[in-house]
Amino acid sequence: MGVTVLQIFPDVSRSGCHETEKLHKRIMHLDAVQSGMFTVECDSYYTTAQTGGGVRKMHIVHNSETPTTTYAILDTGSKQVTLSADYLFDLMLPRLDHMYQSKKNLKIESKGAKYEIGDFLVKIGSVTMSGHYKGILVEVEYLPCVTPALCWSLVREFMQSFMGSCVKPTLPSYLQTRLHDIHTPQDTVQQYVEKFNEFRDGPSFTATQPATPAT
Structure with missing residues (x-):
């Protein structure tokens, strides 16, 4: 278990499938290897x-x-x-x-494909609530480190390499008060709850295509 950071990826087209496929192609261009599915x-x-x-x-x-x-x-x-x-x-x-x-x-869930690339584990999830598509949530885990303060710059640079400017220079709010703490699975879960609440409070729409990950 390393340091995990969650990032909402803006779905400009609100098509679901189109935007997730875009992310899959970008991460594959970095020589990532798909290693299964997650929920x-x-x-x-x-x-x-x-x-x-x-x-x-x-x-x-x-x-x-x-x-x-x-x-x-x-x-x-x-x-x-x-x-x-x-x-x-x-x-x-x-x-x-x-x-x-x-x-x-x-009830809300994030589901999709996960990839391994060097010391990183990347999960690209389509978020649905009660069967309705809500958006895209990306989880990035840096495996060799357990303290956010020691690896945030590296993690940020990696995330920006395939997600672009939606990744801000500053740490996500949840991690800002835990910079020097040992990262645990509970921290990952709390980040998911935080992001899920953002999706719940945001606009609801129906994807024009099923929001299923590319294989």
């Missing part, structure tokens, strides 16, 4: 009216890279707490329905 999905639960204390959220995240782990992110509004549990944690969720209720129309 990250997120279900969001909200506190019921009976619990009091304002509305709180619980995001349940599954990542195909860690298939035996369920991540639960408790969002109080002022802070987030991430819990890692056995996959059987999902079986406990029905017992929490007196406290948390899911909103099925908010």
Whole structure:
């Protein structure tokens, strides 16, 4: 596990398939090798009216890279707490329905192809919510390093090589307060939740073509 950075890639044409194919071609031109597929999905639960204390959220995240782990992110509004549990944690969720209720129309996932290129692992995902295409999310992991402060310049330069100017010079907001911390899988999951929330709050549209990755 190295340092992971997530980046939304702007889909100017809003065609889904066309833009993801563009990214696949760019990364292949850098001699990347496709190494399989991935899926990250997120279900969001909200506190019921009976619990009091304002509305709180619980995001349940599954990542195909860690298939035996369920991540639960408790969002109080002022802070987030991430819990890692056995996959059987999902079986406990029905017992929490007196406290948390899911909103099925908010289920969101990023799914696509992953590539290996040198010390980098790249995942190009098409994001869908309740079956509707929302956009493109790219995950880049630099494997040899576990501290963002020591590798951000290198990661940024690599990301700009195939995503262009949408990659800003400054660190993503989530990593700015964790520059010198050891990066963990929980940090990756929290970044996904942050980006998924951006997609949920953004405009919704239907892709003119299925947003499936090129092979």
